[in-house]
Amino acid sequence: MKYSLSEDTWNQEELGAIQKVIDSNRYTMGAHVQAFEKKFAEKMGVKHAVMVNSGSSANLLAIAALVYSGKLPRGSQVIVPAVSWSTTYAPLEQFGMKLRFADIDADTLNISVRSLKEAVTADTRMLFAVNLLGNPNEWEELQSFCNEKNILIAEDNCESMGAVYEGKALGTFGLIGTYSSFYSHHICTMEGGVAVTNDDLLYEYMLAIRAHGWTRNLPEKSLLHQRSGDSFYEKFHFIVPGFNLRPLEMEAAIGCAQLDKLDEMIAARRKNAAYFQKKMANFPEIRLQKEVGHSSWFGFSLVLQGTLAAKRDALVRFLEEHEIEVRPIVAGNFTRNPVIRFMDCEMPVPLTNADEIHEHGFYIGNYSRNSTEEIDYFIDTLQSFLAKG
Secondary structure: OOEOOOOOOOOHHHHHHHHHHHHHOOOEOOHHHHHHHHHHHHHHOOOEEEEEOOHHHHHHHHHHHHHHOOOOOOOOEEEEEOOOOHHHHHHHHHOOOEEEEEOEOOOOOOEOHHHHHHHOOOOEEEEEEEOHHHOOOOHHHHHHHHHHHOOEEEEEOOOOOOOEEOOEEOOOOOOEEEEEOEOOOOOOOEOOEEEEEOOHHHHHHHHHHHEOOEOOOOOOOOOOOOOOOOHHHHOOOEOOOOOEOOOEHHHHHHHHHHHOOHHHHHHHHHHHHHHHHHHHOOOOOEEEOOOOOEOOOOEEEEEEOHHHHHHHHHHHHHHHHOOEOOEOOOOOOHHHOHHHHHOOEEOOOOOHHHHHHHHHEEEEEOOOOOOHHHHHHHHHHHHHHHHOO
8 A cells, every 4th residue: 555544653662562571471461561551541641541452342341340330320321423433332232221322523523512412311321422533522512511411421532542632631531531552543552452540449340340350450458349368269259240351461561662652653643634634725525524622633534525425435446546545434324334233222313414424434544653745645646536527
């Protein structure tokens, strides 16, 4: 590909981190994971971070902790945006929640506050908000409304590490926030994810749930479990239904090296975005994502309008023929995927904007280094397509 969705950001620091793990001969969750969690929590300005094997697992862990702590009973009604990745929704279904889909804002691509207000009922217990493609939600308005209605907020920030809203890191606005460090994301541990919270009890639930539901990884002075004093017994003592979501030491060691570069990589993404927006100003029939706060620009979304709208599929083929990697905007309108038949859900409001990006949108990549050359190539290719009529 001449312009792929993402690029490798590793160098000798990451390779050296891997070698340290090899030299230690300890590969599963250990000291490097603890170091990464401490460093990540400090970076995001939160009390607790729990590393897991993927951002999808971070969502599963977050919902499980909310359920077993009693903060979100099974069968609760949860509002979700109609555009996100599948594993935003899957844990909610797996824990018996009733989903109500709200539309997105046509410009920001995040949940429409107007649509949210229309979708909420007296039974709504939680909003699972998603910061899409690096872009913050309108957090002041969202928090104000949810506080007024006594609605919990959880935050799927898997696509938006490094983004900031009014001086606060995304992923820290809800009771629990989640992140991904998969290959194509803002930091790359190849596989990996993190859940963060300032709630001590939720933190302990996540520690137990992450590893089988046992007590072994809980703090010595635990809020959740009073230790018996019998170390033999405590090694295999289970207090909640759990999973095995443990990360590898290599992932954590790489993550520590990547966190040192995060600010620099986000700055490069923001510079690329400014250049891309300037170049795209010459194409009025293509709508770009409107930035809220300070986006970390996961990628560049494009929604075709006017006479160009009907040419999305042809343009996608043309770009791919010219070695430009193209993807749908996340999963488009998720309710149009066959998996929806397995979910207890409602679409109480029209999903007009989600349908629009489903039918007329796509996105291309952004890098953690200067990518003006790739952007120029995309612009030239787009112009060639338009010149063909």
